[in-house]
Amino acid sequence: LIEGSGGIFEYHDGNLKNGSRKLESSLKRADVVLCPVTCNSHAACQMVKKLGKKYNKPIHMLTSSGLTGVSQVLGNG
DSSP: OTGGGTOOOOOOOOOOTTOSHHHHHHHHHOSSEEEEGGGSOHHHHHHHHHHHHHTTOOEEEESSSSHHHHHHHHTOO
């Protein structure tokens, strides 16, 4: 859906074991951040919210990682 709309899709699995540096660098590059809460830890979701505020990025917490939620955020649903 994202690439079909001319965007670039970048994925981070929410693993914060090795720190949040990779997550932070991905978020800094993003125009919009989609964070499915069902497949991320509470710590990862909190970090996404914190970094979104820090870098003034729109954050969308999704109730699932399904295409319906992504489509709704993109305005295609």
